[in-house]
Amino acid sequence: MSRRPTATFRQSLTGWLWVAPTLLFLVLFVYGPALANIRYSLFSFSAMSQSKTFVGLANYSQLFGDPLFITALTNNIAYAVISVIFQVAFALTLAAVLEAKIFPSFAANSFRTMLFLPSILPVVVVGLIWQLLLAPTMGLIDQALWEMGLGEWSRAWLGDPDTAIFTVIMVSQWQWTGYIMALFMVAIRAIPRDLYEAMELEGASGARIFFNLTVPGARETILIVTIITILGSLKVFDIVWVMTAGGPNHSSEVLGTLMYRAAFRDDTIGYSSSIATVIFFIALTIGVVQIKLQKDH
Amino acid sequence: MNKLLTATALSAMLASGAAFAQDKTAVTFLHKYPEPESMEFFQAAVAAYEESHPDIDIQMEAVADEPYKDKIRVLMASDQVPDIFFSWSGEFGRKFARDGRTYDLTDALKGSEWEGRFSEAALDPLRFEGKQFGVPNNVNAKYMVYNKEIFEENGLKEPETFAEFVDLLDTLNENGVTPIAYGNQAPWAATHYIGDLFAKYVPSDVRTADYQLLSDPENLYTHPGYVTALEQYQKLGEYFNRGVNALPHAAARGSFFAGRTAMMYVELVEFYMVPGSALEEAGWGFFALPPVEGAEGDQNLLTGAPEGFLISADTDVADEALDFLNFITSPEQAKEYVKTTGMTSAVIGSVTDETASEEVVAGLERLEEADGMALWLDTDMDTQSANIILAAGQALLSGNAEPEKVMADVREAALQVQETR
Numbered sequence: 001m002s003r004r005p006t007a008t009f010r011q012s013l014t015g016w017l018w019v020a021p022t023l024l025f026l027v028l029f030v031y032g033p034a035l036a037n038i039r040y041s042l043f044s045f046s047a048m049s050q051s052k053t054f055v056g057l058a059n060y061s062q063l064f065g066d067p068l069f070i071t072a073l074t075n076n077i078a079y080a081v082i083s084v085i086f087q088v089a090f091a092l093t094l095a096a097v098l099e100a101k102i103f104p105s106f107a108a109n110s111f112r113t114m115l116f117l118p119s120i121l122p123v124v125v126v127g128l129i130w131q132l133l134l135a136p137t138m139g140l141i142d143q144a145l146w147e148m149g150l151g152e153w154s155r156a157w158l159g160d161p162d163t164a165i166f167t168v169i170m171v172s173q174w175q176w177t178g179y180i181m182a183l184f185m186v187a188i189r190a191i192p193r194d195l196y197e198a199m200e201l202e203g204a205s206g207a208r209i210f211f212n213l214t215v216p217g218a219r220e221t222i223l224i225v226t227i228i229t230i231l232g233s234l235k236v237f238d239i240v241w242v243m244t245a246g247g248p249n250h251s252s253e254v255l256g257t258l259m260y261r262a263a264f265r266d267d268t269i270g271y272s273s274s275i276a277t278v279i280f281f282i283a284l285t286i287g288v289v290q291i292k293l294q295k296d297h
Numbered sequence: 298m299n300k301l302l303t304a305t306a307l308s309a310m311l312a313s314g315a316a317f318a319q320d321k322t323a324v325t326f327l328h329k330y331p332e333p334e335s336m337e338f339f340q341a342a343v344a345a346y347e348e349s350h351p352d353i354d355i356q357m358e359a360v361a362d363e364p365y366k367d368k369i370r371v372l373m374a375s376d377q378v379p380d381i382f383f384s385w386s387g388e389f390g391r392k393f394a395r396d397g398r399t400y401d402l403t404d405a406l407k408g409s410e411w412e413g414r415f416s417e418a419a420l421d422p423l424r425f426e427g428k429q430f431g432v433p434n435n436v437n438a439k440y441m442v443y444n445k446e447i448f449e450e451n452g453l454k455e456p457e458t459f460a461e462f463v464d465l466l467d468t469l470n471e472n473g474v475t476p477i478a479y480g481n482q483a484p485w486a487a488t489h490y491i492g493d494l495f496a497k498y499v500p501s502d503v504r505t506a507d508y509q510l511l512s513d514p515e516n517l518y519t520h521p522g523y524v525t526a527l528e529q530y531q532k533l534g535e536y537f538n539r540g541v542n543a544l545p546h547a548a549a550r551g552s553f554f555a556g557r558t559a560m561m562y563v564e565l566v567e568f569y570m571v572p573g574s575a576l577e578e579a580g581w582g583f584f585a586l587p588p589v590e591g592a593e594g595d596q597n598l599l600t601g602a603p604e605g606f607l608i609s610a611d612t613d614v615a616d617e618a619l620d621f622l623n624f625i626t627s628p629e630q631a632k633e634y635v636k637t638t639g640m641t642s643a644v645i646g647s648v649t650d651e652t653a654s655e656e657v658v659a660g661l662e663r664l665e666e667a668d669g670m671a672l673w674l675d676t677d678m679d680t681q682s683a684n685i686i687l688a689a690g691q692a693l694l695s696g697n698a699e700p701e702k703v704m705a706d707v708r709e710a711a712l713q714v715q716e717t718r
């Protein structure tokens with residue numbers, strides 16, 4: 001009884017040695033800063049200040065009472081919901097259609113490449129290009145609407161508080177749907193072909209094949225992609241910052257831009273850390289749910 | 298074994314290289330002029346200085362305007378402040394001074410070499426509690442630039458009063474010309490209009506006391522002129538191009554330079570971009586936003602500010618840093634600066650017919666006629682209050698904010714910050 005652990009300890013020591021460098025790296029660069037951040041969120045200080053004032057949970061009570069926090073959280077949720085619809089449901093449908101041999105292979109390959117291309121562009125470039133396309137009066141989209149006699153549809157998409165965040169979300173979908181679609185194509189190819197052939201022989205409709213075979217077959221990928229999409233929507237910053245910087249009048253603020261603004265515009269590092277902590281805990285919850293779901297299968 | 302030898306040799310070389318570099322005194326220098334014209338000047342100036350001071354190594358780095366605001370804060374927080382760093386004047390620079398992060402230059406600038414180099418208008422905004430914390434590098438002001446051809450076609454002339462200005466805007470609107478090009482996607486653009494109007498509607502002593510949070514708490518930001526100024530800004534909304542809040546400043550400028558609009562509120566340091574544009578062909582002039590009759594503020598302030606270089610309080614090479622600043626703001630270098638960059642140097646006598654275009658010279662002369670400057674609002678107010686104005690600059694135009702409510706919010710934020718000071 002007392003000897004066995006030593007043997008396993010010896011065996012496990014080798015294992016520990018193998019993972020030690022990675023573990024050390026994680027502690028130094030991930031867990032350490034995360035804990036330091038939680039500590040910072042209990043203080044009030046700016047980048048300039050030489051000392052920190054302990055304020056307890058005041059930053060959190062200020063945050064939860066801040067209408068901007070609600071705006072940002074709502075925008076993040078809208079971001080996640082729309083992204084799941086497009087990048088999971090729509091991308092899976094696209095993948096199934098392209099894999100179903102409906103189109104000749106040349107056309108299918110062209111479509112796949114075209115849909116995939118936006119995802120290799122840097123986010124900043126995508127943001128700036130769309131900003132120009134969407135510019136009122138001189139932008140291509142506005143001019144196209146007028147040319148087509150749809151002048152009444154024309155509006156300052158990014159300058160209108162009602163449409164700004166949704167415009168940014170749609171640009172994000174344009175960029176990433178094709179990428180996720182490519183992942184799904186891989187997943188669909190892993191489903192044995194003879195199952196498809198069997199269903200086709202029975203005369204099943206395309207929709208039935210999709211729901212009874214493709215969806216269950218790609219379940220693992222669907223689950224992972226959904227989690228990645230939700231986490232990505234929660235952490236989104238770059239595309240929003242480039243296209244609207246959270247404006248106009250904070251209407252397109254997300255948690256990421258709120259956190260950045262608090263630290264680098266308002267000089268309230270402690271408050272910014274409390275936002276970071278909230279993002280961290282939301283992400284942690286989603287991560288735990290993901291692990292549970294995967295265990296259940 | 299061979300590998301080991303190579304590694305040893307390499308590290309020995311690196312060590313000796315480091316030792317070699319240590320013979321020189323390093324002065325780190327961070328600024329926000331990465332544009333090619335500016336870099337051309339600064340690189341030449343650094344090279345010239347290093348040639349005459351072989352024991353000094355100036356390590357220069359430049360980042361653009363917006364990122365600079367982040368970078369300097371990060372460096373401050375991590376105690377890696379460069380020996381010389383750029384700052385806007387007003388609150389942006391004052392907060393460094395308030396926290397004791399800047400080197401006191403008061404006595405140094407009294408030296409005979411510096412005597413009479415800068416105007417009071419350039420020095421004052423870089424002072425805190427009577428101490429000089431920055432050396433001005435350039436001065437900048439904002440003017441309403443107009444397209445002469447469009448003005449002639451519509452029978453217009455430069456307005457003398459604000460009421461005339463509004464009539465002129467109405468005429469342009471009636472004739473189907475977009476009166477003013479305006480890109481407020483990054484809302485600092487709005488603070489230039491709002492700051493100018495605040496200065497016109499609120500007495501200067503009240504305004505500066507409010508900005509610096511020195512007013513009595515019960516009076517802080519309560520002067521009715523603020524609300525009137527915001528109402529006036531909101532009225533200007535009828536005269537801007539469509540989609541102001543979606544348009545970057547540079548895009549609006551492009552459309553104005555292409556001759557598509559009659560006017561634009563433009564900085565003096567942007568004048569050098571006009572040559573070669575359709576605006577240049579049409580002919581152009583400029584005027585300061587005209588006085589508002591009967592308003593309580595100072596009608597002869599120009600919106601604008603000097604910006605300059607600060608020396609870190611943590612520096613070990615203060616004398617060397619000062620000497621370098623003395624060099625780049627010397628009359629010869631300042632002339633070179635104006636010639637190369639098209640900027641308006643703060644050094645007296647550097648902007649002349651030889652170094653700058655007639656419009657830039659005229660712009661600087663007009664600035665000298667002003668009673669003083671209304672600094673860029675977002676660098677003059679405390680950050681928290683300024684952020685409310687920044688957001689309101691967009692919301693007032695899209696109809697999502699009311700002037701009274703905006704000022705109430707500003708007051709609330711300012712009171713909170715005032716308590717912590």
